[in-house]
Amino acid sequence: MDTVVQWNIRGLRSNFEELKLLLNRSQSAVVALQECRLGEGQVPPRGYTLLLPQGGSTGGEAALLIRNGTRFSEIDLKTGLHAAAATISLEKTLTVCSLYLPPSSPVSKLSLAELFEQLPKPFLVLGDFNAHSPAWGDSRRDGRGRMLEEVTAENDLIILNSGEQTFVHSAYHSTSAIDLAVASPSIAAECSWAAHSDLCGSDHFPIFLTLSSNFSSNYLKKKCLKALNLLRVVGHTDRGADRATLLKLYRTLVRSKLDYGSVIYGSAKKTRSEGPGPYTSSGPRETTPIKSLYAEAGEPSLEHRRMKLAFNYVLKLKSLPRNPCHEVVFEAPLDWDAEEANKFHEVLPNLGEDLHRRGEGAGRKLETAMFRLRVGHTWLTQSYLLKNEDQPFCYACDSLYTVRHILIECLDFQDTRKKYFSVTDLYRLFREVNPSRIVGYLKDLGVDGNI
Numbered sequence: 001m002d003t004v005v006q007w008n009i010r011g012l013r014s015n016f017e018e019l020k021l022l023l024n025r026s027q028s029a030v031v032a033l034q035e036c037r038l039g040e041g042q043v044p045p046r047g048y049t050l051l052l053p054q055g056g057s058t059g060g061e062a063a064l065l066i067r068n069g070t071r072f073s074e075i076d077l078k079t080g081l082h083a084a085a086a087t088i089s090l091e092k093t094l095t096v097c098s099l100y101l102p103p104s105s106p107v108s109k110l111s112l113a114e115l116f117e118q119l120p121k122p123f124l125v126l127g128d129f130n131a132h133s134p135a136w137g138d139s140r141r142d143g144r145g146r147m148l149e150e151v152t153a154e155n156d157l158i159i160l161n162s163g164e165q166t167f168v169h170s171a172y173h174s175t176s177a178i179d180l181a182v183a184s185p186s187i188a189a190e191c192s193w194a195a196h197s198d199l200c201g202s203d204h205f206p207i208f209l210t211l212s213s214n215f216s217s218n219y220l221k222k223k224c225l226k227a228l229n230l231l232r233v234v235g236h237t238d239r240g241a242d243r244a245t246l247l248k249l250y251r252t253l254v255r256s257k258l259d260y261g262s263v264i265y266g267s268a269k270k271t272r273s274e275g276p277g278p279y280t281s282s283g284p285r286e287t288t289p290i291k292s293l294y295a296e297a298g299e300p301s302l303e304h305r306r307m308k309l310a311f312n313y314v315l316k317l318k319s320l321p322r323n324p325c326h327e328v329v330f331e332a333p334l335d336w337d338a339e340e341a342n343k344f345h346e347v348l349p350n351l352g353e354d355l356h357r358r359g360e361g362a363g364r365k366l367e368t369a370m371f372r373l374r375v376g377h378t379w380l381t382q383s384y385l386l387k388n389e390d391q392p393f394c395y396a397c398d399s400l401y402t403v404r405h406i407l408i409e410c411l412d413f414q415d416t417r418k419k420y421f422s423v424t425d426l427y428r429l430f431r432e433v434n435p436s437r438i439v440g441y442l443k444d445l446g447v448d449g450n451i
């Protein structure tokens, strides 16, 4: 099984160490990077070759990292877009193209179609498209998103994204899905898409594309998406069929397929399995909450159906102790212990404790502040990502300026801190200290408005 990684790294230099960890972890032979911001003398990680767009940009807006020893041939693209591509021999031979479409400069449908045209199939185009559409999980649709929907449909290409968010806007604490994996059909069925759980220093999540020769849940998804495309056409709001017919079509074409094996895929990430449902059959706007759609259509939600089918399965499993799933379902706990690197682990080492109850009722503002402090993600400490600045640094202590540093470690704030609490770790802080005292401390420092 090969894994291809895509990542808008926001500076190869600034996230170099994170990249090396990622390469180590994923054992990936190919990485499509965007926004490398290459400076003088920047070298790729040891053991890898950096492939930049031919002729054009040298800043590494789009680049490919290929592990030495991998056979590949570079493709000389005729395009004005930031794109680098190579045909690469992994377990099977495929073309990988890294693409960066800046948010501000316009992109024409023709330029994208011409790019796709030049790539030998099967291919993956991996990049930061800065295009918004609910079709791949974004909450809104913009002009570029619509154009991309059209150009992929016209070229018979498939967007592999599962619907998860790929980008965190640190100023507004909002997220969007703008990093896309576009695949030619034959490779799409064999490719599974998963976003990393950590930003690794960027404001985009690294994304793993795992290629395997028989990944049936993706095959299933592809089948359903095809059927949904059909529904989209038949269900056009101006000239479409009536809703009774559409619901019938939905049940026959989509739901029947989803029922099959739902117990298994139900354990996949939520966004992967929670498809658009009866979305197209009732003519809603894309922002209509999915629960309302199910209610309006008189249709049990896919989740509900899956639960029902799963319960049947669990009851049966209970009577079969020698089935390999028996141990997993009835004995093994969730492996949160393996997540020790997650900075939230120090705050919540044991699952099941509802920490959020502390401070409840003290007002939405305080609750939100406490939440952000607990997960260690505040405007004060993360806004540098948005502003393209270096991560804030405490020169007094020679240390990164993190939530933990401010709350517990910083020597500069020691005297102020003593007035409010005296604990020396986050675990005790969020259990023993009254939330209003924590916020009082931040207020005293004059940073409470920046949480």
Ligand SMILES: [Zn+2]
Binding pocket: 394, 395, 396, 397, 398, 399, 405, 409, 410, 411, 412
């Ligand atoms: Zn300090």
